[in-house]
Amino acid sequence: MNKLIKVVTKDSALVPFVAILLGLLVGAIIMLIGGYDPILAYRSLLETVFGNRYDFGETLTAITPVLFTGLAVAFAFRTGLFNIGAEGQYIMGMTGATVIGVTVHLPWYLHAPLAVIVGALVGGLWGMIAGYLKAARGVNEVITTIMLNWIALHLANYIVRRFLLEPGKGRSYMVDDTASATIDWLSRFMDDARMHWGTAFALLGVIFFYYFLWRTKQGFELRVVGSNPDAANYAGISVNKGVIKAMFISGALAGLAGVFQVLGVFHNQVISAGHTGHGFDGIAVALLGGNNPLGVLLGAILFGVLSYGAAGMSFGADVPPEIIRIVIGSVIFFVAAPGIIRWLLKRISGKKRKEEAI
Amino acid sequence: GAKNNNGGGAASPSASPSESPSASPTASESASPSETVDGKGFKFAMVTDVGGVNDKSFNQSAWEGLKTLETETGASVKYQESKEATNYLTNLNKFVREDYNLTWGIGFLLGDAVKDAASKNPDAHLAIIDSVVEAPNVASITFAENEGSFLVGVVAGLMTKSNKIGFVGGIDIPVIKRFELGFVAGVAAVNPDAKVEINYTGAFDKADLGKAAAASLYNAGADIIFHAAGGTGNGVFNEAKERNKSAAADKKVWVIGVDKDQSLEFGDDVTLTSMLKRVDKAVYSVSRDMIEGKFPAGQVTTLGLKDDAVGLPETSKTNVPQDVLDKVEEYKQKIVSGEITVPTAQ
């Protein structure tokens, strides 16, 4: 993973920029092959996102969950853990918030915070299972988090169906208004877009990520554990505790994504047939951002803009929105393999340097 | 705050469980207008759930309804696919904000989104399939799947040789429960000795689970399976086909399809009949009502046997003997007249 961390920091800021351009270029070429007009498509995409207040607000709402899950995955990466389970932690966080939102009745200043805290805790605990199994039993977290994603899906469905179901609807009761995390004045300002506090919390998450890992003792410990667990042991830092702690924090971040989808966007939880994909998208966002908090923020913005804009692209230019996944994939690819970009740049500029190319 | 519904992203359920790919009876055949209406200048739109407009299921069916409307009346029509649950509301709003005359939300997953769009835009008109939205500017269309399922239950009850019948459901949610309860009641009405084994796979999109579920049901002695499981049902068909390849004639197994005439897709060597659900017809006729100024705003329309919105396809006669079809017709009359009340899910 070390290489990954350096990708963004080591190479010039040019690389991500060129990567985005190249990714868009790949998308354009594929559109041309399919007989679509890439210029029209990208213009529709941008118009959709920046065209009016409503869509811009909704784009922010689309960025929020992947920013959370991106931070979650990146946080675990920093501690040397590959958390494929953000999806399950997202679902569990969502469920925790729904349970509180539906079954508990409190004034707003208690209700919403309680729902947020419980959701984050439940997500964190769900992540901690994988951390504990790794620490105590040496079970590879990649497997356990994959399995826990499925378990979370079915467990959440059970909880919704058994305890929270609104008759006749395939979903829970609506959460109480007191648990809502919407920002009504901002929504009105944004022409009824679903603005909620989650976006602000996600930004706080970025700051937390940075301060916690680089400025606190515990963060220092987690980074040592992630970078060299043997040295951590020798330095008197408990690797096992670090693993569990990191998975808890990672899970809580992913859980918050789910929390705010319920409290800020949907206000209920459906019996779900499959995964939403926000957790998996978080992996992509983390990688796009080189596991740097700022990078993750930029990655989430890019991801959110492209995903939300994709709808407009198919609306305005009839381009299948799947193309956007190819574009995002290509961008990550070029970010991760800066060698390709340098190689390409060299080809283009025609200069041949004597040193080893890559 | 804004209300919406958060179904699964890449893999969310369609309320309507079939995704059988094939050319089903086109809307123009069945939903043909009695008199011509001029719809020029009218704009209609629909927003799909995450299944997409070519899901070969109810989204597609709805789109066919709109396209027929376009041909018949000259109205302009458009659709927007939803990639994930958060898009439901934004997509609906896209049309509402462009002053479309009527915007459809297809599928129960869009219920909350339609409600939200309607309350924020009281001048707009919206309609929803498979869900009830209480708003003065929304028309809600639901289907009495239990009635149609009752009839295919009658077929199954009369035609089973083993007295064991299977039901494969997607997820245990109210819509699917209606299929199950109607079907079980239909079987019981004509064949109290027959036992219906229920198997919910927990997914609408996992053909492998459907296949495995069908395999265990057939292995346990069932000879007919009714599926209400969307793409999962493809696995049920594949398992049946496979068994029939090698089985003796008297050991043949059957599948009862759902939503559309699935014999057109999977062939009539395995498809006994199907439980049709005419979303195209509903979309067409309500949209047409709008042009004619008869839009059922604020009303809930439940389409059942009496409207021919659910039931068996014509092709059933290939495999279902006439005496059975007569029985089906008999029960249909009883249900329409109210003599029999088919249980439904709550």
Next chain:
Amino acid sequence: MDAATIGHMLNTAFVFSTALILAALGGILSERSGVVNIGLEGLMTAGAFAAAVAAYKAQEAGYGGASPWIGVIAGAIFGVLFALIHAVATITFRADQVVSGIVINFIAGGSTLYLVKLLFEGAGETTLVNEVFHKVKIPVLSDIPIIGDGLFNAYPTTYLAIILVGAIYYMLYRTAFGLRLRSVGEHPSAADTVGIKVLRMRYTAVLLSGVLAGIGGATIAMTTTGSFSHNTISGQGFIALAAVIFGKWNPLGAMGAALFFGFAQSINNVLQLFDFTSHIPSEFIYMLPYVLTILVLVGAVGRSRAPGALGEPYYQGKR
């Protein structure tokens, strides 16, 4: 539970497991050579897509029973194409292997659906193929109680998968090629100093993983779905990856893990047939395979040891 039921569960387990086994074998080859392959999901997607399209075209062109085989070959080819991206990125350009794998998943998911829409006039799913694989009974053996139905009444692809497990096991542990492949994944510079072409070896392994995972995806299209849509492959690649690790990077172990998983899945359906299970919420039955997998992992002693150089790009002079 009677013998027939158990035999039947075994049979179902194999249906589930076949694709997992094939993809896991691919994962093993790639990772044994030192290249993490988290892109199995994408490679399977590519394989399933290609198989559904090719078999459909073959069926249209009148190839009849050969169509599914043509599908499998197409699946292998497409798997290789996507694996090539992974190989170029990780081996030549030393991109992070995890990132590249995720990219493969992204691009495979997006581009196959895009192609489906182009090829099938906007449809989200390929047209159903009627010429798919059918189970083949092996005479005599299939009459053995329990295992007869369980093992010897299976799809040709299942037999293929089992044969490949044996073949790859043999290749890894008995042939010079296998020795070299493993050495490249354990200690590439050691391999380099005895004249083994590390990069070429890794390319071979990664491309082979594309072949195998592609075939794995193809088997799903050619046995269970008969078509390809966005959810034909939904998570199987990750389960296969889990089987690689669970099986300790050993073909036999991975096959065991895949079968275990398939078996846990088939218990699902059998359980629903009993009356006592009606009291158990169905969701708990759905969870069973995943819970069992974790429990077995927790119970299994010893951490699995990944190949020594897994995830590390190699270049000469690296220390």
Next chain:
Amino acid sequence: MEQAKTVVEMRNITKRFPGIVANDSVNFKLRKGEIHALLGENGAGKSTLMNVLFGLYQPEEGEIFVNGQQVVIDGPNKAIKLGIGMVHQHFKLVHPFTVTENIILGSEPRKWMGLAVDKKQAYEKVNQLSKQYGLNVDPYAKIDEISVGMQQRVEILKTLYRGADILIFDEPTAVLTPQEIGELLVIMRNLVGQGKSIVLITHKLKEIMAIADSVTIVRRGKVIDSLPVAGTNPNQLAEKMVGREVSLKLDKKVAVLGEPILEVDNLVVKGRQGLNALNGTSFVLRRGEILGIAGVEGNGQSELIEALTGLRPVSSGSIKVAGADVVGEKPRAISEAGISLIPEDRHKHGLVLDFPVRDNMVLETYYQPQFNKRGFLDYEAIGKHAERLVKDFDVRTPSIMTDARALSGGNQQKAIIAREVDKNPEVLIAAQPTRGLDVGAIEFIHKRLVEQRNMGKAVLLVSYELDEIMQLSDRIAVIYEGRIVGEVKPSETNDQELGLMMTDYKQKQGGAGNEQAD
């Protein structure tokens, strides 16, 4: 050595790495049947030159002649074909493989039309070679299970199996015990006796004097001199190598002993395999002394270090630091009780290579008040601290923000020593503190250890190098199979006696279970 034929000649070899000329127009000649030593500081370019000869690096300039023919060695394959074999500084062995598998890798005997590896033939061949050269390895053993010395023999066998006549040994003795070194020297003579020619890279002047025929000295990528060993001496060599006078003899004041600070009593500790690695180890360490633990690798040294620092659970017995029992305490508590450790493996245990030097300097103290401000790490204070250590301990690094990975081995080691010494411990445990370092670096580190002792601290030196033990220790405890089997003063013993105690203590009078101190 009479005028033997030249088997390798390297002319004007230049090899550059980004920012450095590792070999600057180097000329090198190897004659048949000789052992030719290559000497130089860390980073002088020795390994690079030999890697060029072995085809791992391509030189920018220069020519290579093998047996009089000009050749281009574009890869190890080509080198092997030319009869060149290399035993690398860091062994190139695949650990989960067996000895035989490692040896045959890349040129496997086949059967069944090339389909399968002919293991039987392989084992026989390995056995036969092993006998012929007196190497005595078990062809069936896994690399994981054999000692470092054995691993090296496997490396030698690998070259012989490929028919090498020209053998390159890169720092072969850095990792060996004195016994193993002795055996290796015998093996090398044996090889030369059978017509092989050998290049030997080493920092140990004693070995050069003992076995080499000629020596070539490199400094900063350039050849300083090439001369027959017969006409030189260690001091002269050291001076040529470093470019200044080096004192090979450490001057130490007489130890001023204080009260006991570390008391280890009857310690029993389980090893990795679950067997007892320490079997009732007892010793006492006083302030103001350096106690050297001598022993053959694998006799419980690692476990002793781990037990003392809280990294390994203790089955029974006691460890007292300044009178307080620390058994069962966490590593951090023990560190705070005054024990510091310079670990054996600097890359694995000592440093976080991807962290800047600055952060590595506070790896064990980051949580202490002086490095924190209002709950956050105070990077200003940490930076100042790191700058001071870098300066005091002459750690050569471009800046404190440079990643530890980029430092040379010697400077990495200096950084660790700076960190541990600065903790001002009561007891400093130094495990193999100079492994692989050149004489200049060794001199520096040794001085620092003695300085600690002179300040009244206690130093526990664990080393497999007898020279280091003899030179530094005030007292030597010999460890054998998890027990201290004897204690001697360096002035009252010699290599032979120590060597005997280390291998078979029973021949030494009354040493068993010795508990008395001093």
